[in-house]
Amino acid sequence: MASIVVIEDDAGTLMLVRSVLSKEGHEVATASDGAEGLALIQAVKPDLVVSDVHMPGLNGFEMLALLRSQAEFTALPVILLTSLQERAHMRIGMTTGADDYITKPFRPGELREAVLAQLRRREKQAEMQKLATEAAVRVAVEERTHNLSRLYEQRLAKALSERWPAPGQAADDEHLSDATVLFVDIPVFPELAQALTPDELTGLVKRFYGSAGDTVYLFGARSMQFVGEGLLAIFADTSDTESVSHSLRAARAALGLASAAHAMTQHLQTLGSGRRALPAFTVAMALHHGPVTLARLKDPLHDAVGQLLPMGETTVTAMQLQRQAQALGWPIAASLSTVRHIAGAVRTGRRGLVRLPGRPAPFDAVELVALTR
Template identity: 45%
Template sequence: MALIVVAEDDAGTMRLIEAALHLQGHEVLTANNGQSAWMTIRQYRPDLVVSDINMPGVNGFDLLKAVREHAALQQTPFILLTSLQERRNMRQGMTLGADDYLTKPVHPRELVDAVAAQLNRKAMRTAALELQVKEAVNEALDEQAWTLQEQYELRLAHELSEQWPGEAQGDREDFHPQATVLFADIRNDREWARALDPQQLAMMLKRYYEGGGDTVHLFGATSAHFVGDGLLAVFTDRTSKTSAHQGLRAVKAAFGLRKSAAAMQGWVQQQFPDLALPRFEAGIAIHSGPVAMMRLDGLLGGAAQVLPVGETVVNALAMQRAAVGPHPVTLSIPVLRAVTGAVQPVSRHFVTLPQCPEPLEVCAVDPLPAT
């Protein structure tokens, strides 16, 4: 497994971290101050560093800065540990190049997930370099393609010719212990409802959400449904026990929806040139967890419907409606860690969800910059 250096001056926290990582098969080297940790890192060149921020002498920020400025060590994944009172300083840590951070007291499961995500990101980077050497770049770029038009050229004619969701899927009543839920709706929906009459509003929603349905289908959604003025899509992967692959497909779909929203702005201006309208923007939230598919019979003259239900679905809707800031795509932290290395985190914050005793931490993300 991996060689990990842990810098922590609290003996109890150190024992907990060391035990959790040993259980995963990792080799752990410990240091109770930043100076000792820096000497260990330079000598052993670990696969990952976990460091507390508040240490005497060389603190966690100093250690991170030293690692990032060292030519041979600058790509080493680095996770910071912080108390709730120090969270305001995390912008400094992310600016210096921290890959993730955990709030103390540290929970072993969250630590293990964060470490696994960073090691997976490192492995993905190494594999990508090997693929380039073997001249298999085209296949890797195809898997990572974010441009919706490129995907259309390769798959649209085939995919949209098939019935979807299909009779076999439509008749299923199923439970997914791990699914990824995407919810997208139009921002400033009340302003749009006041500015347009019902017929104009229906025309606008029809244009955007018909394209949105094609987009989530294109990236492999298991099902899609309209909830009010929003689009709810569920991504599952029966062939894998992890959420990484379905999470990547959901995030690709989110960026496709964001691109469609940008195109809609031009259409709106052409269609309603004389109206003072808000800017057309879509907000998108992605969350993961268990989802049940509920089959309802006898609705609308006997037509059956299959709907996703459960706390994961409710929280995805609430995440989007509580979203703040200008960035349109928001991920819960489990989804973020599942797609580490494939998106660019912008800001992390908490949202309060209905009937949840604790707020949920989320992260606004952007696509990776083009290279």
């Protein structure tokens, strides 16, 4: 069983958490405030931390920020206990580096499930690797049915590149000197479109991207929008996300989406009852960092301000790299420079040189497998 540190200033809650986890066979060490808990974590080096948010002295958010600033604890799973109901406070916890949160009052079963989910993360990652291998076998067939989608993405990437704004072009454009771009696509979408009814397909896509939108938002995305059946998200440092780099938050979001895709495969099995087997629900993602401009689009007919559109070479490269991730059978591909930004916090798999349109030299890409620990 696991070694768990519990930090809680309320004696009753502390007794409940310790009792529930001890009955599950876990080795539990406790602290009554953030400072004591941080010292205990450094001494015990546990497998998991369960911490209250509101505590005297060093609160849960501050303790978590100090914990994440230490390289050896960057990927240590942390579950926050909070009585705060506002979404903004939950987002602070997630962008500071929390892996999950439980709202007080909670049932013992909720705590057991949250702890079990974090401890089973490696098992889920292994399952995703298996799904990725199976997806590679279908690449040749999927490529033919995906021609229209590829053509659309290539035209969009070309348009984004050509519209890179000059300095001072628009006062309301936002120029990010360094940001991480995450692009997510569903490779099996054409197969699903043929196998499911329109209502079933709509419900499936809404269910996945509803979860995806929450995941991307909680990890502090600066901007996100849909491109066909894909999702484009931009992560950048802001005042409430400085304790965790934008590249690491983007990587956490990508791994969360990979787990969500696995859950969608189980949902597909229920839809496939009584008919031929449906394909596994897979996603292909890519991460790349660099300068990004969020251009404010306007309606020239009505002079209305529209959405922010990510533009520039960094965005184009991420979209092109996602196509290569799909061809290689990697659920998540990242540029080597992005992986170096978060070295020590993530575990990588295969590495390869890939050809991207418009680049004379091969591009160094790495498969992102999991967070460390």
